[in-house]
Every structure is written in structure tokens, then in C-alpha cells.
Amino acid sequence: MIARTLGEAARLDSVPIVLIERDCRLPIVDLIIDLHTGHYLDPIGAEGEARLLARLLKAGPRGMSERAFSDRLESLGARFSFTVGRRVTRLFFSVLSKNAPALIRLVARLLRDPGFRRSDFVRHQRSLIASAETIVDNDSALATRAFYGLYYSNHPLGRPRGGSVETLGSIELESLKARHRAAFGSQTLVFGLAGDLQGDALLRELERAFADLPKNEAVTYLLGERRSGSGDHIAIVNRPDRKKVYTLVGSRGLRIGDDPGLEIQIANHAFGGMFSSKLMQEIRAKRGYAYGVTSVVAQDIVREAMTITTSPGEDVAAACAALLGKLQAQFAERGVSGRALSAAKKSLLRGHAFEIETADRRLIPRLDVESLGLPGEVHDRYLELVRDAKLRAVNQNVREKLSGGDRLFVFVGNAETLMGPLEKALSPDSITILQHDSIEADLARV
Template sequence: MDGERRDGRRRDGRRGERRGGGVVTHVIVEPSPALPLVSVVVAFRSGSAHDPVGREGLGRITARMLRRGAEGWSSEKIEQTIDLLGGELGVDVSPSASTVHFEVIRRSLDPFVDLASTLLARPSFDEAELARLKREAEAELIESRDSDGTLCARAFRRTLFAGHPYGRRVAGCIPALRAIERADVVSFYGAHYARENAIVTISGDVDVEEGHAIAERLLSGLPVGASVPDPVQPPPRRPGRRLVFVDKPERTQTQMIVGGLGTHPNDPDHVALLVANTAFGGTFTSRLMQEVRAKRGWSYGASSRVGFDRQRDAFTMWTAPKASDASACLALKLELLHTLRKDGITKDELSFVKKYLVRSHAFEVDTARKRAYQKLEAALYDLPEGYHDKQLEQIEGVTLDEANAAIRERLSEDDLVVSVVGTFSQIGDAVAKSVPRLLETQVDPFDLE
């Protein structure tokens, strides 16, 4: 029944551009009557990469302020109404996008759309609410220092993408948050929250025509504007091996990330690298997990990942060994990376992961919301035509030579960042000595930001 309405009319999902009031609205609709729920995402092609220097975190603050008051709506009334209608509403910001998303039971859809359209088009940006939000955001940054995993990931990106927008924290830093004023929020909102910069994705218990009508209602109060160009340039490769050690007292366990620049969806060997990485560190039975956890018991988890954005993102290997095993674990990871580049993955590994990826694909498209998000992701990140639709075919077509060539081409063992959270006085020297050809060691306090 997924393709048809209960009254017999077709419910085919589609992505298109409709003209409403002389304005092109980018809309994705993925219908499904399976449950009486509707999920909506209003995404703007602007994120933290647009934050001015000295105002890092502005994009995230602006998005969060949408829920803190609008014309005729106090923040308390907004929260009460969301609960009363049985819905959920949230905002997310990444370097490349700002999204407002909500899910609501079908019978409450109309009043929820009215609320969301008001929040999007007529936010009040109340001074008192802004001051309260800034205090909350600062407290969240301080609280995040308790998460060693967060500190490790932050130090890694700060070092790998030094001087680049991808190296800046989406949530900002305390001095930048304190510097943000209402005029900054109003300016960011005015520059980026426009119809032509938006993509609306609707999934669930709606048909295509209704979905387009909902999108028009949601964006009707926004100015036409224009699609905002991405200011981000391709990140440069930083030569050499660099260690950034986040010094935190009394750590008996470490967090450790090793990696460098990875892949881009437009690379001809992008899918081949995704497949190869799955064999290396993408499953519970992967090589990295077997060597680190199963054979040596040095870390409960061990994984590798290749991320993507509009520009080239990072390749990372993650482990969390206890402090006494940190230097040996790091040396092993570097050795495994060397062997991976030298010898590649095996025929058996390739066969296994291709079957794994093909069989698990069903769980990536088993709901209308997941299918809609794939289409939104393709639009937001300028993915190649058919990136998701053709991925199964591309995965099955990857050869062993292609997978291993992608490893050698995209993954460097010379230009690396090693990020470690631990107590430097206890293990710092041993960790540094376990990295041959180390160009630079930087020790940062855990409360640096």
C-alpha cells in the first residue's frame, strides 16, 4: 500500500520545483500511509561555515532562537502547544545546513504547520530569551568537557582543519558566544532564512499535492531571497604527522583518534573507498575490531569512518584503550594503516562486506522518513545524481583492484593527525614516541574552549 492512498489515488513520492506565488519552492515528498504520522524538515543551505570570525556559534544560536518566541507566541506558549499537539520540534545546525524539523500525529498536522510557519517567518528574537540561551549554550560547552570522546573529536578536527571552516566548532566557543548580540542574530536570519535557500522535505501520511501545499504554507512568510553560495573551499592537506594531546587529570582510560583527509562524493573512487573502509573498520568483524579488541582486548570498541560534506571531509580511526595500553594501541593502529595501504583488503574481506552492505541496505530505506532524508541529503550536500539510488549497483560493481587503489589514493599514512585525551604527565612521552616521523606535538588543556 505504500504507493497508494486509501482512497485509491496515487501517492508517489517525488522531488520537484513548484511555482507558488511566483516563487520556486524546492520540495521533497515521500508519502506512506503506514502510520498516522507526518515528518517535516525545513532545511536551509547555510550553516556554521557562515559564522563570522569572532561570532562562532551564531548560526546555531539563530536556529535555536526560532523556538524561543515569535509574533504572538512566548517561549512557554510554544512549548505548551507542542506538547498539547502531541508533536516534537527541534533544530540542528551543521557546517553546511540549518534545519528545523518536526514530527506530529496526522490529526494535529494543520495547527502544527501553522505554529511552525509562524516560528520560521516571524521570530521575535527577544533580548531576554537570547541572553538566557547564550547562558545555556555556554553551560553546555562547559559540560561537554566531561565527555572525553567529545574532547578528542574536537581536538582532531581543530587540528586537521586548522584555519578552515570545518575546524570550527558548530556550537562556538565561550568568548564568541558572549560577543553575540541581537543584531547579529537578526542579520544572520535575514541573510539565510529565505525561500530560495530552503528545501522542504515531508514524509508520512500525506499525498504529494498536500505535501506541496504544506511546504507553501511553511515558507509563505519568508522573503524570496536567493540560494546562498557555500563559502567553504576544499580543505588543504597538512603535511606531516601531528599529535594533539588533550591533557586531562586523572585519566585511567584514553580516547584516541587517528586520521586525515578522506573522500568526497564526486571522487570517482568514492564508493570503492566506502566499501574498503567497511572491511577495515566498519563492522564488528572488521580488521580493526579484530586486531584491537578481539585479539588484544585493548579497547571495547574500534572503528573507522569516512565522512563527507560539500567539501572533502575526514577519514578517522577511533579507539578507547586504557592509559597503560595507549602507546601500544596507537602503534598498532599506525601499523594497520600501513599494512592496509601496502597490501589492501583481501578478496574474502571484499566479498563479505559487499554482501553485508547489500543486505543491510534495506534498513536504510525501510521508512518514508529515511527515504526522504536521503533525497534531502543529496540536495543539501550537492551529491552526484543518483548517489543513493545507484549505490547498491555501485557497491556490487566494486572490484578488489578498485578498492585497494582507492585506499592508496585517498588515505595517507604520512599526513596524519593523532588526537589523544589522557593525562600527559603519565603517558604523553610514550604516546609521542609511538608515532614514527612525528612532526609536531601540541598539548592542549581540556578546558581550552
């Protein structure tokens, strides 16, 4: 396997590819491992399985209790964390460089033979269920769940990514063991080493520790695109006690691989990524509707969404929503001004140094290219491509990829007081009411 990005990489007999970023200024080594398994592979009705699998990996290998595993990491001066995405579970290990060989051996033991103790399974399953119950107190999580559940209804993107109380409770330990066996193999692992590597000694240690890695098949996804609709639609997550109305405006976003993603991200930075951006000036500086507002244009192997979020007061929620809808439509149809684009480019070029200041920060974008299929050219030529972005091409790409289709406005607040003003301000094609304490059941009925 050849690395898809410029930079040092190694191919070992047992490990298909190891991405390398060296920096000997601090005696620290980072080992990052991508397991190609995530939320998309959760069985229907068992959403949250990938998240629970990661929890059990962190509980340690066979023959070592979770407490003993934690103590061993501490004795090495090491830390272990993880993230679970739709397609990749990423394991982060950081350790004092003198103890890096011992950490690699410990990690290999963990991944080859996880403990999968029933007591750990029951405890972490209960913990995740308790965490899922707290969504009722998290307005951002409620709005996001409502948006994806409705906008991507009957689509994999519409499933609860981290699981719900019901789905987490249905997960079986044997299913997690099978999931691990499928994910631990030569075609579903990508390794990265960063920091104080001192020659190739750690590569040889990695080779020994992961010798005879099982051969398996790469994961393939057969996901259809969301069927686009038309018009504007409203969803209100009813929380009568709220005076601040968490607001999300969602529309069509990007798909990895066939979109000019970087140019659109530059435009979005101009639109909603800076204090001087159009969104911030209109929502906060000029009208004082809310303290902050953000815009994200997401991308995935199927078309993701563009989302704008803010939290105005209940008395101005309708006016704020109408303005957000107007600004989003103008952005999707017209793009940004030359002045705004120039400011965004300067901001991104100046800020890029902070994105690559440490070896692990340089490593993570390269792993994203390898594991998620992001364009390698954007990584390798980022500064050049940002500098060369032209206004006409940027705005044409925004218009071609982001305009059209239906939009969904989601509000978390008092449905009784919001309904009338929102109908008047937005003239929606439909209105859906969800209860904050039964959102999964309500989504299932829609």
C-alpha cells in the same frame, strides 16, 4: 528546480522544491525543512551563531511565548527538533496527520516571524555557554576539538563548530535577526514531506502557508583546501586523572563531488565498520586493547578527514596507537582483502532495508543530495553500486584518495606518563601539549 534524486517531488509557485515520500500505514506526517545556513557562515569570533539561531527558532514565533509554543505543539500531537551542520540547519517536525495542516501554518508563522525575544536570547545563550563549559569532561569532544583545531589550523574546518565560551558570549541578537533574514528565502530553503499525506492537500496547504516567499540568493562557498603536510604528529590533551586514554588517529579523507566516495565507504566498512572488521579483530579480539574501535571517512565540500577512535588503558595506549597507525597505513596503501570486501557488501546490502523502512528515513538521504550536493546516483542506484563494487577498483580508489599526507594522533590522558612511551612507539615529527581546561586558548597559541 528539478529534484536531483529519483522519487516524487513537487515544484510549487512559492516553494522551489518539495521532496515527497508517502506511507499511509501510520497516521503520522513528517515535515523536514532545510535552511541553507550553518557553521561555515558563523562570523569569525562568533562561532556558535547558527546553533543559537536554531535555539531561538525553537523558542517560537512572535506573539507566542516559548511555553505557549511548546503547549501548542503538544496539543497538535507534534514534535520539533533540529540539527545544525556546517552548511545546513535542518528542522524536523512530526505530527498526527489530522493536525498536519495546522502544523504547517504554525511552522510558516514561526519561520516568517520568529519571536527573537531578548529574554529567550539571554537564556539560550547562557545555556549554550554552560554546555560549552562541559567539554572539559567529555574526552571524545576534547579529542575531536584538538584534532580539527590542529589538523585544520587556520582553516574554516578548524574553528569550534558549536562555539566556545568566548565566541558564544560575543554573539549579538541583531546579528541573529540578520542571519535569519538571509536564510529565509526561495533559494535557501528545501522542504520535505513524508508519511500519511493522503493526496495533495498538504502540498496545497504548504503553498498557501509559504506564499510570497522572499526571493534571495543561493549560498556560495569559497573555501580553500587544507595545505597537506607530511609525517606523523602527536597532540596530548592533558588530563592527569584519566586511566583510559581516548585515542584519535586522523588522516586525509574525502571531498564531495570528485571522489568515488561509495567505494571508499564500502572499503571502510570492511576495515572498521563491523565486528569482523580488521580493526575490531586486531584491537579487541586478538589483543584486548579496547572494547571497541571505529573508523569514519568523512566528506565535505573541501577535503575532510578519516578518523579512527578507541579508548585503551593507559598501560597499553602506546602499543595500541602504534598498531592503529600501522593498520591505517596498510589500509590507505593496500585497501582490503577480497574476503573482507565481500563481507562488507553483504552487511551493507542486508542492512539497507533498515535504512529505508520508514518514509522519513527515505526522505532524509534525498534531502542530503539536494542540500549538501551528495551524488544523486549513489542514492538512486545504491544497491546496484554496492553489488557491483570490484576489489581492484575499490582498493585503487582507496590508495589514490586516502594515502599520503600527514597524520595526527590525539590522546586525552596524563601527558607526563604518556609522553615517553608514545615518543618511543610513534617517533613523531612533533608533539603538542594542550590542557583540557584551556583548550581553546592553547589552540590559539599554537
